[in-house]
């Protein structure tokens with residue numbers, strides 16, 4: 209039933225619309241995010257449009273950097289970019305001191321980054337060298353249904369020894385992903401994922417950045433002393449990684465002061481979202497795996513939540529020199545193995561208990577009365593194939609962070625982006641340090657002593 213109020217509202221809208229000129233209506237239809245016309249302004253054209261010539265690095269785009277990772281090589285055959293993914297078991301080092309038998313692609317965990325340009329025609333061969341059948345799903349890609357890689361639903365599975373062929377034309381640009389879509393719980397927990405980065409064919413000036421990084425977030429359960437990720441874990445993940453590396457195994461993001469920086473995050477963790485926080489700067493969230501966010505809809509942040517099964521692009525101007533922490537803000541996600549599930553010993557007064565237990569268990573120590581930080585630094589012996597629960601030695605002290613943690617290293621002088629420029633040299637008088645008695649007295653801090 210249509211009420212009198214509905215008719216009044218409909219009338220008001222019709223009246224308002226008639227006030228717009230034809231030119232204004234056309235402009236509104238083409239503006240990003242305003243409804244009809246949005247799709248055209250975003251994608252390179254309809255799905256059945258003819259491909260464009262293969263986009264070339266240097267000419268059509270600046271290649272993305274995958275820290276601790278690599279790009280998947282390609283060649284051009286009759287105007288088509290041809291790639292070859294090989295699914296296989298890989299002995300992978302998550303951080304110095306811990307390795308695991310994972311599943312990945314082309315000798316890597318995670319797989320190499322597939323890079324292309326909007327309008328590129330791509331053909332991706334997938335050879336399965338695993339004992340298990342598999343399939344590859346291009347996440348977020350607008351493609352013909354039969355190329356969607358969902359085992360059983362859109363294709364038969366790729367059995368051991370078989371090679372399948374996927375082919376489509378990229379009609380979009382952005383940060384996308386690929387992952388196994390057969391027995392996902394097992395195969396993704398074993399590492400079978402990678403990033404897809406598609407550059408715009410005709411980039412706007414706003415797209416240009418000096419440094420463009422891509423990072424996949426994921427999580428693992430690797431029981432101390434074992435070398436096989438446990439895909440059956442549902443909540444208690446103990447290795448949290450950026451491009452399959454846990455700190456101190458993560459490579460820093462090295463930039464020059466003033467650089468425009470883009471960081472593309474994808475999250476294919478089993479069960480967790482990751483709020484990634486950057487110190488010393490603000491950034492804007494400029495795109496999701498659904499496409500670019502219109503300028504008018506971007507807002508400043510220092511933390512970006514990257515939900516499972518999503519990508520987020522952030523952009524910033526690196527205007528503040530230093531070694532800046534860049535990490536998941538979930539406190540259990542910046543711990544490594546052994547940091548979870550320990551008994552709570554905070555504030556426990558040991559008394560003579562330790563000495564008495566030592567008579568029964570030589571080498572026994574009561575630990576954790578002051579938290580986890582000291583325990584990591586003590587260099588306690590740990591089970592085979594495991595690492596301390598947090599951190600590494602820093603320039604001033606022990607860094608009590610692990611897991612999903614890296615550094616944005618912003619330098620005023622940098623001869624090359626390659627390699628680690630070492631620790632930041634702070635200008636005199638800009639480091640927090642122990643206050644002197646004279647300073648305490650001057651500012652009336654401390655009261656009676």
Ligand SMILES: [Cu+2]
Nearest residue numbers: 482536538541
């Ligand atoms: Cu996290």
